[in-house]
Amino acid sequence: MSPLPSSALQALVDRLSQLATLSPQDVDSLMGLTTQVVRVPANADIVLPGSAFDHAILVSSGLVGRFVQLANGERQITAIHLPGEIADFHRVATPRAGSPLQALTNAAIVRISGKELRAVALASPAITEAFWVYSAIDAAVLARWAVNLARREARVRMAHLFCEIGLRMESSGESARDDFLLELTQAQIGDILGLTPVHVNRTMKALKEAGLIEVQGRIIRIPDWTKLCAIAEFDPEYLQILPQEDQAA
């Protein structure tokens, strides 16, 4: 019904291998983790607010969002997670805290026991390091978003989002950086960008009319990657994506 658990863990191993040098034993112990594949429909909660939840969530397909719910009913998405990524890695350190998670599209996720994950990490310096770096990158992405939200106007924020998603899609092997499927409604994009759905619509229109993006349904195409990056003041360094993928292309 969905990818085998083993291949899901392979995605995790691949990703962590980019961040630290894993020994064959490290790989073995990671591949030996207990997993549970779950399908989640769009807009369904994966982790409820305020609940203790001692699992790491590895995204297998679809998009998962980390968010904060506000009293007035609004919400803000603080991170989106693509296939192959671990959602809210910080929660593994602090199972009680952490942000709630929701599926933004129909998604398949793999649950990995937090307890096992911690045991594996503490038993291997290399894995510990990889987890640590992973968390640091997550925090760097968030810091960049805070800056965008605070200081950039809507057009720039949206351009930056598309640049970031594009690169991360490419890094995950999902698709090309300049031609990808972003299965989000404009309301969801608003929850990411801190904008109303109405203004998301207007801003996308402006980007389209400026020739910076082309949109077909929910496919985003970027005719001139360099130009969009310039508009967005996008500097990919914070993503810590190794250049190997650029070279391979």
Next chain:
Amino acid sequence: MSPLPSSALQALVDRLSQLATLSPQDVDSLMGLTTQVVRVPANADIVLPGSAFDHAILVSSGLVGRFVQLANGERQITAIHLPGEIADFHRVATPRAGSPLQALTNAAIVRISGKELRAVALASPAITEAFWVYSAIDAAVLARWAVNLARREARVRMAHLFCEIGLRMESSGESARDDFLLELTQAQIGDILGLTPVHVNRTMKALKEAGLIEVQGRIIRIPDWTKLCAIAEFDPEYLQILPQEDQAA
């Protein structure tokens, strides 16, 4: 000329002890770290943008800010660090990356070798865990800020800042949560809140006139803590400050 290195490390040990159960050996190995105390004048850089810097910065006195510099000369402060806190802990994991740091006031900092810190951490599961949790809290604070920047209007953002700073001041033993010295210019507060200095001034005036804060020079007093928290929609849980300090008061 400044606090002895040993007492500076004591602050670190105290803080980490709140996050994980450290053994006497853990404490010893932390107290054995090499330190270097440095005085830094206001507005001086501690870590330059883009530089590799393999030290953790423990704030001893004053305020230190983590920020992102924008092309148009603006900057956004993504975190402020109080005495007793480690600034940009994520950098210990990724010495090449991380945000630049600047002293926001005259400050004294303690430099701790990143290499030694990693060695100490990897040698002890408890210390690893404490570091991990520390990073997770840092990320949680940042996530909350992203939400404030994205969704709250200036008055609420500012109220939230004062609530957060107050609690963290109290937690550091610096002062009371409702009566503390915040040695920042209005321009610096603007760099935190994502506002122009002009609007910071107007917003502070509004808070004063509403009786929510009292300001004398750079001393902030909060006459009604509960009321300010309500305005700010402030929920201290994300700070993960243990209740012990509340009880002790």
Next chain:
DNA sequence: CGGAGTATTGAGGCGCTTCAAAGGCGGTGG
């Protein structure tokens, strides 16, 4: 073919910015 969610467009209002200028406050040199 009907209905629900999504996208699009318009008009008016509010919050924050920008530009500009004047008033405190502390520090420094004569």
Next chain:
DNA sequence: CCACCGCCTTTGAAGCGCCTCAATACTCCG
């Protein structure tokens, strides 16, 4: 000791970006 200078704070007026409210099309799916 006072005059001065630079930085910070405070206030005003006008403009822009985004929001709110509202209404109309589109698209998918049963």
